[in-house]
Amino acid sequence: xxxxxxxxxxxxxxxxxxxxxxxxxxxxxxxxxxxxxxxxxxxxxxxxxxxxxxxxxxxxxxxxxxxxxxxxx
Amino acid sequence: xxxxxxxxxxxxxxxxxxxxxxxxxxxxxxxxxxxxxxxxxxxxxxxxxxxxxxxxxxxxxxxxxxxxxxxxxxxxxxxxxxxxxxxxxxxxxxxxxxxxxxxxxxxxxxxxxxxxxxxxxxxxxxxxxxxxxxxxxxxxxxxxxxxxxxxxxxxxxxxxxxxxxxxxxxxxxxxxxxxxxxxxxxxxxxxxxxxxxxxxxxxxxxxxxxxxxxxxxxxxxxxxxxxxxx
Numbered sequence: 001x002x003x004x005x006x007x008x009x010x011x012x013x014x015x016x017x018x019x020x021x022x023x024x025x026x027x028x029x030x031x032x033x034x035x036x037x038x039x040x041x042x043x044x045x046x047x048x049x050x051x052x053x054x055x056x057x058x059x060x061x062x063x064x065x066x067x068x069x070x071x072x073x
Numbered sequence: 074x075x076x077x078x079x080x081x082x083x084x085x086x087x088x089x090x091x092x093x094x095x096x097x098x099x100x101x102x103x104x105x106x107x108x109x110x111x112x113x114x115x116x117x118x119x120x121x122x123x124x125x126x127x128x129x130x131x132x133x134x135x136x137x138x139x140x141x142x143x144x145x146x147x148x149x150x151x152x153x154x155x156x157x158x159x160x161x162x163x164x165x166x167x168x169x170x171x172x173x174x175x176x177x178x179x180x181x182x183x184x185x186x187x188x189x190x191x192x193x194x195x196x197x198x199x200x201x202x203x204x205x206x207x208x209x210x211x212x213x214x215x216x217x218x219x220x221x222x223x224x225x226x227x228x229x230x231x232x233x234x235x236x237x238x239x240x241x242x243x244x245x246x247x248x249x250x251x252x253x254x255x256x257x258x259x260x261x262x263x264x265x266x267x268x269x270x271x272x273x274x275x276x277x278x279x280x281x282x283x284x285x286x287x288x289x290x291x292x293x294x295x296x297x298x299x300x301x302x303x
Contacts (some may be wrong), residue, residue: 005253006221009181058138061131061167063174064221 001032006064035059074301076102076117081136086122089120093278097294107139116301117154120161124291133163140163154198155270158214164270171265173222179255185214188253188263190238191245200237202296208245209289212273218274220256227257236275238262
């Protein structure tokens, strides 16, 4: 997700489109990406640490993006 | 001047910049494929424009992690000048050789037209042949050219004279009217701390011949050859 304070023109355009469809009461709209990974690891903590590295080094650009990690087994 | 042009799958300005370099230096550059792990000995490296890896994930993100970039980064850190044009600028920010990032254009549209930029600094091998505040007409062609960095980084770039080019109106006014893509402080091009790495969104290689409709980009290549000739 884009960090707070980073202008998100795509989110704004989505907000305007929702408004023109008649949805009222929509405030700020922020958009982002979901990336699904399948990992061989069965160690939850190790997997989380590894994904964190992946986010830092490639999946997110931390100049403008935040990320959160969710693990499903 | 021995130069190398890095070619990624999806690069599309590699030949244009090779022609510009050969015309200026008399020597054809080495075209180096992204899977190579080392570059030949060179005085100058270009990361060309295009859509490397289809702009997957983020513009320049995958290219920045491709095998050849390890040696490009090492050479950049040893002082070999590196120029990133358009997608090449995106690659340089993704690999961390330049601060900030190029975001989606504020108007959400791909922009393909001539813009005006002022030369904000002439103290580098890239800009030494221009006059300070000289206004150039150079084309842009990008969807993600909206330069963003936090305020502290922008202040630092400004204070240390590391903004190389700014978007302007045709008469050289740095204003919102002259800013095509929403870039912070009208930034069109910046240097690293040592002023040996430059990224810019406009395409100087597209204006090096009168048949292009302009020659304002030729000075950059002529200046590089003058500065780096051995």
